[in-house]
Amino acid sequence: xxxxxxxxxxxxxxxxxxxxxxxxxxxxxxxxxxxxxxxxxxxxxxxxxxxxxxxxxxxxxxxxxxxxxxxxxxxxxxxxxxxxxxxxxxxxxxxxxxxxxxxxxxxxxxxxxxxxxxxxxxxxxxxxxxxxxxxxxxxxxxxxxxxxxxxxxxxxxxxxxxxxxxxxxxxxxxxxxxxxxxxxxxxxxxxxxxxxxxxxxxxxxxxxxxxxxxxxxxxxxxxxxxxxxxxxxxxxxxxxxxxxxxxxxxxxxxxxxxxxxxxxxxxxxxxxxxxxxxxxxxxxxxxxxxxxxxxxxxxxxxxxx
Amino acid sequence: xxxxxxxxxxxxxxxxxxxxxxxxxxxxxxxxxxxxxxxxxxxxxxxxxxxxxxxxxxxxxxxxxxxxxxxxxxxxxxxxxxxxxxxxxxxxxxxxxxxxxxxxxxxxxxxxxxxxxxxxxxxxxxxxxxxxxxxxxxxxxxxxxxxxxxxxxxxxxxxxxxxxxxxxxxxxxxxxxxxxxxxxxxxxxxxxxxxxxxxxxxxxxxxxxxxxxxxxxxxxxxxxxxxxxxxxxxxxxxxxxxxxxxxxxxxxxxxxxxxxxxxxxxxxxxxxxxxxxxxxxxxxxxxxxxxxxxxxxxxxxxxxxxxxxxxxxxxxxxxxxxxxxxxxxxxxxxxxxxxxxxxxxxxxxxxxxxxxxxxxxxxxxxxxxxxxxxxxxxxxxxxxxxxxxxxxxxxxxxxxxxxxxxxxxxxxxxxxxxxxxxxxxxxxxxxxxxxxxxxxxxxxxxxxxxxxxxxxxxxxxxxxxx
Numbered sequence: 001x002x003x004x005x006x007x008x009x010x011x012x013x014x015x016x017x018x019x020x021x022x023x024x025x026x027x028x029x030x031x032x033x034x035x036x037x038x039x040x041x042x043x044x045x046x047x048x049x050x051x052x053x054x055x056x057x058x059x060x061x062x063x064x065x066x067x068x069x070x071x072x073x074x075x076x077x078x079x080x081x082x083x084x085x086x087x088x089x090x091x092x093x094x095x096x097x098x099x100x101x102x103x104x105x106x107x108x109x110x111x112x113x114x115x116x117x118x119x120x121x122x123x124x125x126x127x128x129x130x131x132x133x134x135x136x137x138x139x140x141x142x143x144x145x146x147x148x149x150x151x152x153x154x155x156x157x158x159x160x161x162x163x164x165x166x167x168x169x170x171x172x173x174x175x176x177x178x179x180x181x182x183x184x185x186x187x188x189x190x191x192x193x194x195x196x197x198x199x200x201x202x203x204x205x206x207x208x209x210x211x212x213x214x215x216x217x218x219x220x221x222x223x224x225x226x227x228x229x230x231x232x233x234x235x236x237x238x239x240x241x242x243x244x245x246x247x248x249x250x251x252x253x254x255x256x257x258x259x260x261x262x263x264x265x266x267x268x269x270x271x272x273x274x275x276x277x278x279x280x281x282x283x284x285x286x287x288x289x290x291x292x293x294x295x296x297x298x299x300x301x302x303x304x305x
Numbered sequence: 306x307x308x309x310x311x312x313x314x315x316x317x318x319x320x321x322x323x324x325x326x327x328x329x330x331x332x333x334x335x336x337x338x339x340x341x342x343x344x345x346x347x348x349x350x351x352x353x354x355x356x357x358x359x360x361x362x363x364x365x366x367x368x369x370x371x372x373x374x375x376x377x378x379x380x381x382x383x384x385x386x387x388x389x390x391x392x393x394x395x396x397x398x399x400x401x402x403x404x405x406x407x408x409x410x411x412x413x414x415x416x417x418x419x420x421x422x423x424x425x426x427x428x429x430x431x432x433x434x435x436x437x438x439x440x441x442x443x444x445x446x447x448x449x450x451x452x453x454x455x456x457x458x459x460x461x462x463x464x465x466x467x468x469x470x471x472x473x474x475x476x477x478x479x480x481x482x483x484x485x486x487x488x489x490x491x492x493x494x495x496x497x498x499x500x501x502x503x504x505x506x507x508x509x510x511x512x513x514x515x516x517x518x519x520x521x522x523x524x525x526x527x528x529x530x531x532x533x534x535x536x537x538x539x540x541x542x543x544x545x546x547x548x549x550x551x552x553x554x555x556x557x558x559x560x561x562x563x564x565x566x567x568x569x570x571x572x573x574x575x576x577x578x579x580x581x582x583x584x585x586x587x588x589x590x591x592x593x594x595x596x597x598x599x600x601x602x603x604x605x606x607x608x609x610x611x612x613x614x615x616x617x618x619x620x621x622x623x624x625x626x627x628x629x630x631x632x633x634x635x636x637x638x639x640x641x642x643x644x645x646x647x648x649x650x651x652x653x654x655x656x657x658x659x660x661x662x663x664x665x666x667x668x669x670x671x672x673x674x675x676x677x678x679x680x681x682x683x684x685x686x687x688x689x690x691x692x693x694x695x696x697x698x699x700x701x702x703x704x705x706x707x708x709x710x711x712x713x714x715x716x717x718x719x720x721x722x723x724x725x726x727x728x729x730x731x732x733x734x735x736x737x738x739x740x741x742x743x744x745x746x747x748x749x750x751x752x753x754x755x756x757x758x759x760x761x762x763x764x765x766x767x768x769x770x771x
């Protein structure tokens with residue numbers, strides 16, 4: 001019995017010490033990473049201080065060209081979009097930025113499946129959120145998604161789970177660090193090709209909404225009403241105007257402009273503007289941002305009044 | 306409740322502590338309560354199905370043990386009563402859907418889209434084995450309904466097996482002198498940790514790769530599809546063996562010993578060897594309750610081959626009611642018959658034959674397992690693409706930094722798993738019984754789980770769906 005007890009105690013002690021040591025090392029490696037997605041996250045969290053910021057999933061990342069917005073408004077702009085991330089992460093990211101400074105305008109690119117709809121899988125995989133240790137409300141946000149996260153976060157390694165090889169591989173510049181990247185915006189240069197016999201299938205949206213996502217969307221709108229714009233950028237051949245009623249209503253309640261360009265007549269039917277059916281290529285992104293820029297300016301003017 | 310969830314991991318020490326604190330005569334009742342509570346967390350109504358199977362087997366066994374004569378018809382009646390829920394959920398509902406779909410008739414049995422109750426296939430076989438064993442006089446019936454129900458619903462195994470026998474579990478539950486066995490408990494801790502490693506760090510890492518490939522199967526080249534099919538087998542093994550180890554680990558902490566469910570099947574040479582290493586509780590169940598009653602090998606050669614074939618077809622059907630499962634079982638049966646006909650055992654003893662045959666076995670087993678996670682048309686589409694698309698362009702899945710890192714992590718964890726498997730297979734005495742080595746090793750494994758484990762996949766086990 002004694003042998004079992006000693007073995008178990010030794011095992012637990014080794015795990016605790018090892019967790020502290022390895023976790024500290026991983027945190028250090030993570031914070032020292034300057035390239036790829038991790039480098040981008042570190043930069044956004046620690047250094048971005050643009051007047052206008054763009055938040056949202058990959059559709060934000062690839063659709064909003066900051067230099068065009070800056071030219072139009074005279075204010076600095078940074079694209080903080082993240083691939084595969086939804087409202088929970090972006091709410092947290094904004095809170096992290098707001099711990100340092102207050103942007104003048106926040107443009108939120110709404111992606112219905114990531115920000116409203118109930119999905120059996122949750123795109124917000126929490127990977128990025130876990131590593132945002134400086135964010136004061138990180139634990140409470142994580143617990144709202146997974147109730148046991150507070151216990152998991154007792155581990156020093158856990159927040160950097162699955163990042164060992166990623167930090168190692170992020171020692172060299174990648175697509176996120178190429179010279180074409182414009183203040184966080186990552187251009188795509190492909191031309192969408194339709195296979196012979198391709199027909200349009202509208203995306204199937206279930207009516208079920210994810211109450212957690214909606215609650216964070218509400219918070220984002222309510223807490224930033226005076227400096228927020230919610231935008232839906234175009235989708236190829238999309239007639240999806242009718243699914244945004246709930247968001248539109250939330251925005252209306254708080255006086256937040258809701259700009260729905262999902263079925264934009266110019267872009268949605270022009271295949272040369274698209275990288276794939278959900279993402280504009282660079283040409284399309286430029287055209288879209290040019291269309292949006294006057295509305296941003298108008299909103300800024302409205303805010304200053 | 307998921308047995309690889311944090312809730313379970315935190316709850317287990319409490320259950321074990323309470324278990325050893327209550328008087329011995331109350332332990333089975335406690336196990337029953339815990340098992341039912343945990344089972345109800347899956348699907349509360351599932352408890353009704355479990356109660357049916359438990360009561361059918363308990364009352365049936367009581368009936369034929371209390372009568373002087375034991376007619377075969379009594380046994381069959383009990384078996385049929387036990388099989389009713391399984392037949393309904395696993396065979397009748399899919400069959401009904403197929404027939405009504407084909408006839409365009411609206412007469413659905415499954416209007417409310419019930420899923421098959423978790424673990425039904427496992428505890429049904431467990432009940433049948435007990436019924437047959439008691440009927441044949443190989444086993445005494447349970448002394449009480451509580452013991453019988455605790456055996457049927459035993460929480461470490463009621464989701465995905467192993468399919469335990471009466472002489473293995475019920476006999477131990479009925480012994481009232483169960484004590485805390487420190488050596489067994491230490492083995493339990495090791496099994497639990499290694500099981501978690503296999504599930505989180507190996508199976509779920511491979512699952513990410515397999516899912517990434519399958520999500521865009523029509524854009525993948527032959528090599529990528531081939532690697533994905535091989536990966537699925539590794540995922541399946543690590544997932545199921547991981548679960549089985551966690552089950553064994555939990556039971557060991559409760560002072561109960563169960564037999565291994567896997568013996569390193571990735572080293573199998575030939576299909577016969579594979580079935581001596583893979584899902585042993587099912588393969589031995591099929592041997593004892595299907596193959597031997599059919600006549601086994603003590604009959605004409607042709608009949609014996611037919612017995613093998615039938616047994617494997619039953620194995621396929623046990624996994625599900627689809628054509629793919631039937632084909633999977635039949636293919637295994639045919640392969641085993643061929644091995645027996647060419648006397649594979651004799652000429653596969655030399656290592657020069659064993660190494661390539663081990664690889665060949667793995668590849669064929671993996672190709673057949675592609676029938677497991679696809680319906681027939683998709684599986685054949687997959688095979689077709691694998692055969693016709695390019696094998697020389699490298700991987701066709703998106704190679705971003707995060708996916709490459711994930712692949713590295715997957716390969717590293719697999720290499721670590723294989724290193725331990727090789728040690729267990731070829732040098733089991735290496736560093737055996739050196740407690741400090743074990744402590745350091747398993748502490749390192751926990752750190753590896755935390756560093757490389759995949760925690761955001763929902764944690765379901767593949768075999769829960771069978």
